[in-house]
Amino acid sequence: MQLKEKIDSLLAEAREIRLQTMEDAERYRIRLLGRKGELNDLFEEFKTVEPGLKKDIGQALNQLKTAVQEAIQKAKDGCLQKESTQAASQLDLSRPVDERIGHRHPLSQVREEIFRIFGKIGFDVSDGPEIEDDWHVFTALNFSADHPARDMQDTFFIERSGTPQDVLLRTHTSSVQIRSMMNHPLPIRTLCPGRVYRNEVVSARAHCFFHQIEGLYVDKNVSFADLHDTLLYFAREMFGNDTKIRLRPSYFPFTEPSAEMDIACTICAGKGCTLCKHTGWVEILGCGMVDPAVLKNCGIDPDVYSGFAFGVGVERIANLLYRVNDLRLFSENDRRFLSQF
Numbered sequence: 439m440q441l442k443e444k445i446d447s448l449l450a451e452a453r454e455i456r457l458q459t460m461e462d463a464e465r466y467r468i469r470l471l472g473r474k475g476e477l478n479d480l481f482e483e484f485k486t487v488e489p490g491l492k493k494d495i496g497q498a499l500n501q502l503k504t505a506v507q508e509a510i511q512k513a514k515d516g517c518l519q520k521e522s523t524q525a526a527s528q529l530d531l532s533r534p535v536d537e538r539i540g541h542r543h544p545l546s547q548v549r550e551e552i553f554r555i556f557g558k559i560g561f562d563v564s565d566g567p568e569i570e571d572d573w574h575v576f577t578a579l580n581f582s583a584d585h586p587a588r589d590m591q592d593t594f595f596i597e598r599s600g601t602p603q604d605v606l607l608r609t610h611t612s613s614v615q616i617r618s619m620m621n622h623p624l625p626i627r628t629l630c631p632g633r634v635y636r637n638e639v640v641s642a643r644a645h646c647f648f649h650q651i652e653g654l655y656v657d658k659n660v661s662f663a664d665l666h667d668t669l670l671y672f673a674r675e676m677f678g679n680d681t682k683i684r685l686r687p688s689y690f691p692f693t694e695p696s697a698e699m700d701i702a703c704t705i706c707a708g709k710g711c712t713l714c715k716h717t718g719w720v721e722i723l724g725c726g727m728v729d730p731a732v733l734k735n736c737g738i739d740p741d742v743y744s745g746f747a748f749g750v751g752v753e754r755i756a757n758l759l760y761r762v763n764d765l766r767l768f769s770e771n772d773r774r775f776l777s778q779f
């Protein structure tokens with residue numbers, strides 16, 4: 439057969455062929471377009487065609503190649519469509535949905551509840567970095583140079599050549615107090631949530647990271663009574679309307695006076711149990727009046743302004759609400775634990 443006739447007959451075939459399956463299409467592709475396929479042979483033969491015929495035969499060859507490619511593509515499209523209509527017909531729209539949809543982590547739920555409670559009395563939310571410097575975490579907060587909290591045993595320092603022990607993972611969110619006081623106009627009423635890090639051996643009761651929410655209120659005439667009433671409001675919103683609180687004198691370098699707040703034990707209601715170590719009370723946060731030296735460090739005049747601050751552990755609140763007795767559960771991502779909230 440002449441070259442032109444071979445091309446014409448393959449062209450007629452390509453235009454008529456009905457490839458039913460993906461396998462048919464592949465077989466046809468290999469036969470025509472494969473390395474040892476018929477089109478390659480024709481292109482070889484084409485080299486010997488006399489110059490006067492080259493134009494016509496060349497065009498016919500290209501036409502053939504396009505027709506073959508189109509036939510294959512058409513077959514593939516048809517097969518895919520068939521598959522998807524088959525899949526759709528197997529869809530059972532009456533099947534009940536899988537109800538195991540995701541939800542907020544218990545610590546996020548507690549954090550959001552705290553935002554909601556303080557949001558109602560005008561507190562906004564501030565953010566600050568987890569990798570901090572000594573000044574924001576300790577110095578500006580009035581920690582003396584030899585305060586044990588700076589010690590290597592508590593703080594993860596980040597080594598950087600040239601500036602030893604200046605960069606560290608924040609040990610508390612009180613560092614964001616400093617950032618807020620330096621960057622925001624007064625009055626300030628803000629919550630600073632976030633993860634904090636301490637060099638602790640991980641156990642049921644201690645972890646090398648946990649979460650805190652710092653609260654800060656700075657204005658003219660802020661008093662200890664304001665602090666007390668704000669925290670009482672918080673405790674009652676969080677734990678129920680008849681929750682009792684007590685403030686015990688304590689010490690923090692950045693507050694004066696300082697206190698720790700206890701609530702009447704949520705399990706035994708003050709009668710005494712293992713959770714409250716038979717005292718009837720459980721500690722939930724540290725607080726106090728912002729030390730005038732800290733205000734001064736942030737450029738605020740302590741003769742005009744005063745403020746209160748508090749720091750609450752999110753895991754601590756979650757433990758009291760949900761009675762989780764092992765801190766590690768909060769970060770292990772075990773669905774058997776998380777799905778209970």
Ligand code: DAH
Nearest residue numbers: 610612724725726747748749
């Ligand atoms: N930063 C303290 C801690 O990590 C908690 C704290 C105590 C924060 C008293 C405060 C405060 O703002 O006034 O233990």
